Amino acid sequence: MEAVAFWEILKQRGLTFFSGVPDSTFQAAYDVMLSDPEIRYLPAVREDVALGVASAAYFVGRRGGVLMQNSGLGNLVNPLTSFSLMYRIPLLLVIGWRGYGGAPNDAPEHWIMGDKTPALLDLLDMPYAILEPEQPESGLDRLLESIEAKSVPGALLVRAGVIT
Amino acid sequence: MMARYEAIACILTHVDDADLVLSTTGMISREVFSTEDRPGNFYMLGSMGLLASLGLGLALLAPQRRVWVLDGDGSTLMSLGTLPLIATAGPPNLIHLILDNEAYESTGGQPSISASVDLAAVGQSCGYRHVDRVASLGELERTLAADPPEAGPRLILVKVAIAPVEGIPRVSHAPTAIRDRFVAHLHND
Numbered sequence: 128m129e130a131v132a133f134w135e136i137l138k139q140r141g142l143t144f145f146s147g148v149p150d151s152t153f154q155a156a157y158d159v160m161l162s163d164p165e166i167r168y169l170p171a172v173r174e175d176v177a178l179g180v181a182s183a184a185y186f187v188g189r190r191g192g193v194l195m196q197n198s199g200l201g202n203l204v205n206p207l208t209s210f211s212l213m214y215r216i217p218l219l220l221v222i223g224w225r226g227y228g229g230a231p232n233d234a235p236e237h238w239i240m241g242d243k244t245p246a247l248l249d250l251l252d253m254p255y256a257i258l259e260p261e262q263p264e265s266g267l268d269r270l271l272e273s274i275e276a277k278s279v280p281g282a283l284l285v286r287a288g289v290i291t
Numbered sequence: 292m293m294a295r296y297e298a299i300a301c302i303l304t305h306v307d308d309a310d311l312v313l314s315t316t317g318m319i320s321r322e323v324f325s326t327e328d329r330p331g332n333f334y335m336l337g338s339m340g341l342l343a344s345l346g347l348g349l350a351l352l353a354p355q356r357r358v359w360v361l362d363g364d365g366s367t368l369m370s371l372g373t374l375p376l377i378a379t380a381g382p383p384n385l386i387h388l389i390l391d392n393e394a395y396e397s398t399g400g401q402p403s404i405s406a407s408v409d410l411a412a413v414g415q416s417c418g419y420r421h422v423d424r425v426a427s428l429g430e431l432e433r434t435l436a437a438d439p440p441e442a443g444p445r446l447i448l449v450k451v452a453i454a455p456v457e458g459i460p461r462v463s464h465a466p467t468a469i470r471d472r473f474v475a476h477l478h479n480d
Binding site (some may be wrong): 146188205208209225 | 335336337338340341342343344345347348349351352353370373375376380417460466467469470473474477
């Protein structure tokens with residue numbers, strides 16, 4: 128799917144406040160986002176900092192989002208367990224799924240997390256969906272419903288080549 | 292040198308009703324809680340180091356509110372990259388106080404490295420608009436009274452002593468109760 132369409136879907140659902148750390152998986156989406164005046168994005172130094180910044184949206188009645196690579200999930204385990212999940216603060220994590228399927232896909236540093244990403248989210252009882260280019264809205268809407276119903280963060284996993 | 296709870300009491304006298312006060316993990320939140328437990332307080336019970344990034348997000352999204360971030364030296368050092376991010380984003384309504392006792396007092400007083408790292412100088416080089424360094428109650432009082440707090444982001448390094456408060460209670464509110472009254476406080480204009 129095209130990056131412009133991806134952002135239109137998120138904006139239609141009120142998601143316009145983001146922070147994050149870049150990933151090549153959605154490089155096109157980054158470029159579109161940075162030139163869109165309706166989206167506010169703060170480039171964070173780490174994924175946990177992005178989570179802190181973006182979670183502020185909840186307190187003013189909005190929903191924030193974090194853009195990141197799945198390698199950064201490791202940096203989120205404590206903020207998720209002792210902040211987001213404990214206070215029950217919803218958030219959308221848009222995660223570039225590097226190393227999808229494990230070795231030999233992608234670079235060696237992505238093999239293990241690429242393989243473990245869904246299991247790690249399951250372990251933390253976090254809802255997630257895989258972005259499917261044919262029907263992007265349906266998966267995302269189920270995910271957003273789950274995020275609201277449980278009042279927790281949820282992850283949208285984006286594989287390489289899905290957003291162009 | 293002043294005790295940290297004295298510094299916290301002094302800071303809270305400069306807080307207006309509508310202001311947001313965020314306090315970091317451990318004893319600092321417990322001292323704020325036992326000094327003045329107000330709906331506009333957010334106690335960061337876990338996630339050491341996360342506080343300042345949440346404060347930054349709130350300062351950007353609620354620009355009409357003053358946001359007081361009460362950090363420690365350990366929690367500041369744990370996520371030091373947040374400082375240049377705050378300075379770069381530049382919210383004028385953010386006041387970042389680092390209560391620096393050069394120790395991890397909440398876990399038994401083990402030394403941090405802030406005795407040899409000047410966190411005020413770090414803030415200066417990151418680009419905070421105002422940076423102050425105080426080491427006595429008089430200096431703290433004068434600093435808080437002097438500059439208009441809107442001209443931020445401000446960083447105030449407050450050097451304090453290790454002075455545990457005997458029998459200090461834990462924050463007794465449930466995490467979601469802290470969250471909900473903080474949200475209500477924000478919606479209450």
